[in-house]
Amino acid sequence: MTERINGSSNKRNMVLSFIALAALLVLVYVLDIVIKPTSSWNNLMTCLEKGTIYALVAVSMNLLNGFTGLFSLGQAGFMLIGAYAYAVFAIAPEDRTTVYQYYEGGGLIHFSLPHMLQDMMGGADAFGGAIGYYLGIILLMIFAGLLTAGIAFLIGIPVLRLKSDYLAIATLGFAEIIRSFFQWEGLGPVTNGSNVLRKFASYDSSIFPVLVAGVCIAFIVMLINSSYGRAFKSIRDDEIAAEAMGVNLFKHKELSFVISSFFAGVGGALLAMFQNNINASPFTSNMTYEILLIVVIGGIGSVTGSIIGSYLFIACSEWWLRGLDKGEFLGIEADFMTPGFRKVVFAVVIMGIVLFYSRGIMGTKEFSWDGLFNFFRTLPARIAGIPGKIKAKFSAKKHKKNTKKVKEAQ
Amino acid sequence: MELVVKWLPYILAGISVGGQFALIAIGYTMVYGILRLINFAHGDMFMIAGLIMVYMATALPLWMSVILVLIITVVLGCTIERVAYRPLRQAPRMSIMISAIGVSYFLQNMALYVTGGLTRTYPTIEWLQKNITIMGASTKMVTLITPVLTIVLVIALVLLIKRTKIGMAMRAVSRDFETSALMGIDINKVITVTFIIGSFLAAVGSILYFSNYTGIMPTSGSMPGLKAFVAAVFGGIGSIPGAVVGAFVIGICENIIKGLGLTTFSDAFTFVLLIVILMVKPTGLFGEKNIDKV
Numbered sequence: 001m002t003e004r005i006n007g008s009s010n011k012r013n014m015v016l017s018f019i020a021l022a023a024l025l026v027l028v029y030v031l032d033i034v035i036k037p038t039s040s041w042n043n044l045m046t047c048l049e050k051g052t053i054y055a056l057v058a059v060s061m062n063l064l065n066g067f068t069g070l071f072s073l074g075q076a077g078f079m080l081i082g083a084y085a086y087a088v089f090a091i092a093p094e095d096r097t098t099v100y101q102y103y104e105g106g107g108l109i110h111f112s113l114p115h116m117l118q119d120m121m122g123g124a125d126a127f128g129g130a131i132g133y134y135l136g137i138i139l140l141m142i143f144a145g146l147l148t149a150g151i152a153f154l155i156g157i158p159v160l161r162l163k164s165d166y167l168a169i170a171t172l173g174f175a176e177i178i179r180s181f182f183q184w185e186g187l188g189p190v191t192n193g194s195n196v197l198r199k200f201a202s203y204d205s206s207i208f209p210v211l212v213a214g215v216c217i218a219f220i221v222m223l224i225n226s227s228y229g230r231a232f233k234s235i236r237d238d239e240i241a242a243e244a245m246g247v248n249l250f251k252h253k254e255l256s257f258v259i260s261s262f263f264a265g266v267g268g269a270l271l272a273m274f275q276n277n278i279n280a281s282p283f284t285s286n287m288t289y290e291i292l293l294i295v296v297i298g299g300i301g302s303v304t305g306s307i308i309g310s311y312l313f314i315a316c317s318e319w320w321l322r323g324l325d326k327g328e329f330l331g332i333e334a335d336f337m338t339p340g341f342r343k344v345v346f347a348v349v350i351m352g353i354v355l356f357y358s359r360g361i362m363g364t365k366e367f368s369w370d371g372l373f374n375f376f377r378t379l380p381a382r383i384a385g386i387p388g389k390i391k392a393k394f395s396a397k398k399h400k401k402n403t404k405k406v407k408e409a410q
Numbered sequence: 411m412e413l414v415v416k417w418l419p420y421i422l423a424g425i426s427v428g429g430q431f432a433l434i435a436i437g438y439t440m441v442y443g444i445l446r447l448i449n450f451a452h453g454d455m456f457m458i459a460g461l462i463m464v465y466m467a468t469a470l471p472l473w474m475s476v477i478l479v480l481i482i483t484v485v486l487g488c489t490i491e492r493v494a495y496r497p498l499r500q501a502p503r504m505s506i507m508i509s510a511i512g513v514s515y516f517l518q519n520m521a522l523y524v525t526g527g528l529t530r531t532y533p534t535i536e537w538l539q540k541n542i543t544i545m546g547a548s549t550k551m552v553t554l555i556t557p558v559l560t561i562v563l564v565i566a567l568v569l570l571i572k573r574t575k576i577g578m579a580m581r582a583v584s585r586d587f588e589t590s591a592l593m594g595i596d597i598n599k600v601i602t603v604t605f606i607i608g609s610f611l612a613a614v615g616s617i618l619y620f621s622n623y624t625g626i627m628p629t630s631g632s633m634p635g636l637k638a639f640v641a642a643v644f645g646g647i648g649s650i651p652g653a654v655v656g657a658f659v660i661g662i663c664e665n666i667i668k669g670l671g672l673t674t675f676s677d678a679f680t681f682v683l684l685i686v687i688l689m690v691k692p693t694g695l696f697g698e699k700n701i702d703k704v
Binding site for chain 1: 446447448493494497498501503504505507508509511512513514515516518519520522523524526527629632636639640643674675677678680681682684685688689692
């Protein structure tokens, strides 16, 4: 009997999830058309795109830190590889001489996959050309992910034998090595040295990053719920016990590391497209720290938490708290609100979360329809229970009975 | 002789930078030895000490601002420990590390707000920046002062740890946290003293380090901080002589790499060294072996 009830509620939840996702995509599509780049609501689109990209990176970091228990701080380095792997092969041949202006003949590489496929499938104006263009982008993104994963595989062999903080500092070190490698003049004909890469193929509609990130996150969720995911969690909870139960520690750590890096690479490629230009210098350890803080805000070990945390983080830093920099916030005007004040407030809030609310928004729980419905269903009862709670200050026993009654009434 | 003339400036610069890294690295290694925490905020505190110096020197005479910088940095270090690390003493190691990263994020953003994101010029301390000539290589006085001062401070510190009561307490706490608490050692006091020493040395290091450079930025602290940490790992974390040796090795190698014309890789070299040492001898040069017990 209970099984049937569970089955029907699972089916209902699936339908609800599909409806919600479809509604979300339609909403993004409509918003993308309605909101002009010049309007003040464009902030919403910026936050939506950047938040989605950061959500993907945060979830990939959560796979490592939250689900496998590997405290890795190399995310920015892997994003950098992905971003460059994408951008280098997506600059149209005719733009290469201007982008690679300091290198003879426009650098070493002279083709762009999206533009090539566009021409092959009917040119810029034809429908087939557009498909070819996006096919090229997607293929390049997969390439970016694979390259990142390959490098992560090699890095993982020595690094993953280290424990906790040594692992953190070693991955941080590798990220810095990667960054200085990409800035090296010797690689200039390919990476443009320390100069900016720009004019590469990018998406037109905000729905693209949302779709790509959605598919990637769905894959990560499926992985977490698989037997591999259970092995990851067992490593997180107790390495020695997991090993004793026959979980191959190194193999599973390496797997988690490589998959996480793959999606960090894809995220990096998306970030490159979002920014329309890419340079190695902002991919410092500070970027990794920001992503880590997003994971902490959302809850270490919760995918939905990371997503919520990422949108909140980006919305606060790019939009809602902007007023703090301009001297006017929520109608309050003050002289000390000069550029940079927003970030100070933000950092204080984050410290507050880290110190007093270290479980984050979701803890290790996930969003579920049942949880949401339960929340609303018990809301009136809980509001009705507030006087009871106040009374409970006087007699704790009475309060226990009260809540029991409320539960029975349901 | 030609070789000496060519390489002496780099080696002198290396010894000087190494001494400055050593002063920061001691803070890392002592905190790690006692709390098992990578104090990510230590590098930023070093930067804040530099900024305090910048703002003090505009209003006060130099000798007074130097003393004030030392005092304020020590107070700041203890405050950070009190506010951000003490409440998490019973928490898992990961959350205290995240808290350290949060403090680092806060300090950098605070510096960004105060400076307005501009590079601030470090005040000239004439005595330190006087030009001198050693064996035909022209350099600044600070190059000579740094290693001497570093060694004097380290000897004083080693004496403090080996000969005094609080030093004995520190050694006990770093050996076994819980047992020493059971033996009646005031853990919080020991940790506070550790942070006082670490912050004091970071402040001294910051004065020496930044007087070699013209400007200071909110992000100036993170790279020297990371390098000093690598130095601490290289020498064996928890070991003070190890941290000093590691810092000198990193400082000198880095400047030799700069001399070879590979400046982009001078930062990367530090991390290559880190990874090599972690692969070959994870406990570092002078570290003690740790055995994991189930």
